[in-house]
Amino acid sequence: MTQIQRGDLVLDIKNLVANVAGRNILKGLDLTVRAGEVHAIMGPNGAGKSTLAQILAGRPDYEIKSGTVTYLDEDLLALAPEERARRGVFLGFQYPVEIPGVNNVYLLKAALNARRRQAGLQEVDAFEFMAIIREKMKLMKMDESFLKRGVNEGFSGGEKKRNEILQMTVLEPTLAILDETDSGLDIDALKVVSTGVNSLRQDDRAIILVTHYQRLLDYIVPDYVHVLAGGRIVRSGDRTLALELEERGYDWLVEGSSAA
Amino acid sequence: MSARLSPALTRVRALLADALSPTRLDTLDRLIALGLPTPRDDAFRYTNLRLLDRRDLAPAAAGSNTTTTLPADLPIGADRLVFLNGHFDVALSRLPATLRVETAPRTTCDAGSISAVDRIRLLNTALSGTHTTVVVPRNTQVSLDLIALSTAGCGYPSLTFQVESGAQLHVIEQHTGADEVESLTAAVIDFELQDGAIADHTLLQVAGNRAVVIGDVRAHVGRDATYRHRSAALGAQLSRFDVTVHLNAAGASTALSGLFLADSTREHHLRTLIHHAAPDCPSDQLYRGVASGRGRGSYDGKVIVDAGANGTNSAQSSKNLLLSPDASIETRPQLEINAHAVKCSHGATTGSLDENMLFYLLSRGLDRDTARAVLTYAFLGDVLKGFTPAIRAFVEARALGRLPAADRIREFVA
Ligand SMILES: Nc1ncnc2c1ncn2[C@@H]1O[C@H](COP(=O)(O)OP(=O)(O)OP(=O)(O)O)[C@@H](O)[C@H]1O
Ligand SMILES: [Mg+2]
Numbered sequence: 170m171t172q173i174q175r176g177d178l179v180l181d182i183k184n185l186v187a188n189v190a191g192r193n194i195l196k197g198l199d200l201t202v203r204a205g206e207v208h209a210i211m212g213p214n215g216a217g218k219s220t221l222a223q224i225l226a227g228r229p230d231y232e233i234k235s236g237t238v239t240y241l242d243e244d245l246l247a248l249a250p251e252e253r254a255r256r257g258v259f260l261g262f263q264y265p266v267e268i269p270g271v272n273n274v275y276l277l278k279a280a281l282n283a284r285r286r287q288a289g290l291q292e293v294d295a296f297e298f299m300a301i302i303r304e305k306m307k308l309m310k311m312d313e314s315f316l317k318r319g320v321n322e323g324f325s326g327g328e329k330k331r332n333e334i335l336q337m338t339v340l341e342p343t344l345a346i347l348d349e350t351d352s353g354l355d356i357d358a359l360k361v362v363s364t365g366v367n368s369l370r371q372d373d374r375a376i377i378l379v380t381h382y383q384r385l386l387d388y389i390v391p392d393y394v395h396v397l398a399g400g401r402i403v404r405s406g407d408r409t410l411a412l413e414l415e416e417r418g419y420d421w422l423v424e425g426s427s428a429a
Numbered sequence: 430m431s432a433r434l435s436p437a438l439t440r441v442r443a444l445l446a447d448a449l450s451p452t453r454l455d456t457l458d459r460l461i462a463l464g465l466p467t468p469r470d471d472a473f474r475y476t477n478l479r480l481l482d483r484r485d486l487a488p489a490a491a492g493s494n495t496t497t498t499l500p501a502d503l504p505i506g507a508d509r510l511v512f513l514n515g516h517f518d519v520a521l522s523r524l525p526a527t528l529r530v531e532t533a534p535r536t537t538c539d540a541g542s543i544s545a546v547d548r549i550r551l552l553n554t555a556l557s558g559t560h561t562t563v564v565v566p567r568n569t570q571v572s573l574d575l576i577a578l579s580t581a582g583c584g585y586p587s588l589t590f591q592v593e594s595g596a597q598l599h600v601i602e603q604h605t606g607a608d609e610v611e612s613l614t615a616a617v618i619d620f621e622l623q624d625g626a627i628a629d630h631t632l633l634q635v636a637g638n639r640a641v642v643i644g645d646v647r648a649h650v651g652r653d654a655t656y657r658h659r660s661a662a663l664g665a666q667l668s669r670f671d672v673t674v675h676l677n678a679a680g681a682s683t684a685l686s687g688l689f690l691a692d693s694t695r696e697h698h699l700r701t702l703i704h705h706a707a708p709d710c711p712s713d714q715l716y717r718g719v720a721s722g723r724g725r726g727s728y729d730g731k732v733i734v735d736a737g738a739n740g741t742n743s744a745q746s747s748k749n750l751l752l753s754p755d756a757s758i759e760t761r762p763q764l765e766i767n768a769h770a771v772k773c774s775h776g777a778t779t780g781s782l783d784e785n786m787l788f789y790l791l792s793r794g795l796d797r798d799t800a801r802a803v804l805t806y807a808f809l810g811d812v813l814k815g816f817t818p819a820i821r822a823f824v825e826a827r828a829l830g831r832l833p834a835a836d837r838i839r840e841f842v843a
Contacts, residue, residue: 270807271807283796320789336793
């Protein structure tokens with residue numbers, strides 16, 4: 170595997186059109202993300218942000234009508250979800266699912282080893298893994314009791330989001346897509362989660378943050394801010410765009426896009 | 430009565446006409462007149478015993494030979510009662526001194542109205558040689574294994590456990606045998622629990638692939654007594670268990686749990702009947718079933734609360750998982766309440782693996798087979814937790830062997 174350098178193309182989406190349940194949601198979306206960058210995607214409810222995130226992770230319910238998605242020189246859409254994960258695509262779910270009876274830690278260990286196998290690295294054993302996870306849990310200020318529990322089983326909303334970020338810090342993805350990881354977090358948790366995300370902010374990785382709140386962007390300062398509305402990126406800018414949205418809402422952009 | 434002629438019964442009558450005592454022959458004739466249960470009998474609506482038509486129902490000869498040994502992988506404790514091909518086998522058994530064991534010739538079934546399940550009892554009565562009674566004396570505690578080993582033909586074990594007041598019985602019943610043997614076991618096991626007695630009954634069905642195993646378990650539970658039952662049906666071509674619990678006096682309680690795994694063309698059928706005949710009795714049921722390939726299964730669970738059984742608290746949960754389009758599991762939760770001030774919850778569901786859970790695991794890099802196996806195994810978790818560690822390990826080893834990607838999923842389960 171060649172080393173990824175800052176500025177290398179990580180994700181290139183061209184004219185993506187996608188339907189769900191027969192309804193057209195994405196209507197020609199373009200987005201380019203390079204290594205070392207953090208992109209924030211904002212936009213009104215129902216605009217298609219989660220749809221985009223799920224399509225990138227490979228959820229089968231979506232029908233791709235046209236367009237291309239290139240991830241590190243590969244056709245991402247041709248890969249099965251597990252193949253994407255092993256190549257370094259990570260989705261932090263807006264609504265992480267509870268899986269009673271499946272142990273949190275073992276899932277994470279299997280996930281890490283699947284990724285390491287793909288990268289030609291040696292698998293970590295239980296002992297090495299515990300050292301890794303203990304360190305990351307400290308970073309995420311998570312209690313050791315989470316180790317014994319089922320995946321998200323009985324976790325509070327905030328705990329689930331924290332768990333997603335814990336997984337991300339262990340898996341060290343090349344492309345992390347975090348879908349509203351900040352919603353439902355209290356102020357302290359928001360800081361902790363931001364610390365987790367910032368710890369992954371490196372030259373050989375890229376991060377896409379889907380959020381409704383400018384506040385997250387105070388902690389994780391993005392390089393780009395995009396507005397997704399009506400199934401397209403209708404405006405891109407730097408972090409000042411987020412401040413402007415906070416003041417003006419989306420109406421001016423949505424109307425502008427439908428008029429265009 | 431629309432009795433269906435059972436060719437197998439007619440054949441066995443012709444074969445044994447001279448060998449059976451008049452009372453047993455009489456019992457057999459009553460059964461022939463009624464026929465074996467068919468799906469037209471409500472209690473057997475999901476179980477078709479048609480495959481017995483081609484089988485020879487004659488009981489296997491009694492007695493073991495020197496080469497008969499118990500399968501090495503069974504979780505067997507120090508004391509055990511062994512039924513070899515349906516016959517109580519003294520040589521293979523090892524009994525604690527406190528226990529009183531009596532065997533007596535089988536008497537006929539009580540007359541009166543005969544239910545479909547009673548007809549299995551008639552079959553057992555007609556063809557089983559003896560009836561064994563095991564008495565657990567007052568205030569004693571006994572743990573033992575009850576092993577039904579099939580090496581040839583048909584076995585009709587018939588057994589009553591009398592647990593006297595304040596006594597405790599832990600029994601692990603295991604149905605086992607070689608895969609090549611086209612065996613039938615039709616077992617009748619009764620528990621009579623006096624006041625304050627406890628019976629803890631684990632039932633493991635790991636019979637050979639061509640076996641048919643039918644079990645009729647009935648518990649009569651006295652004042653403040655408890656009947657606990659945990660089952661795992663993993664083997665056999667077809668297995669069918671009826672578990673009937675009569676909560677006869679105040680404070681009697683029962684908890685039933687179990688799982689089955691119907692892979693390839695296997696069938697596992699389960700029918701429970703909990704009869705609340707007295708006030709203030711709790712009952713609880715927790716069942717999980719999985720069918721894959723062309724496997725079939727059923728859960729038919731009924732709770733009856735008599736008038737006057739106030740303060741009844743009854744919970745029932747049956748969840749079932751289909752892993753392939755050709756698999757099927759039928760369920761029928763039934764509740765019949767004739768009393769006031771009762772708390773009953775009941776329900777049964779059948780579905781396939783949760784797509785959201787599956788996608789979550791895939792999105793973390795697990796391959797599809799592993800993800801499916803992990804979810805299947807986790808689905809059984811609530812029931813697995815109820816077994817003792819040794820039994821759990823045994824059931825897991827057997828159950829996992831039937832799941833794809835078995836070796837990779839063991840460590841996942843919380
Ligand atoms: N499985 C589905 N079946 C039917 N409609 C769907 C499905 N998934 C998404 N949609 C619809 O697609 C549209 C886009 O949904 P999506 O979840 O992508 O929005 P979003 O931008 O993430 O919104 P929010 O900010 O509320 O999270 C919505 O109208 C939604 O109802
Ligand atoms: Mg969303």
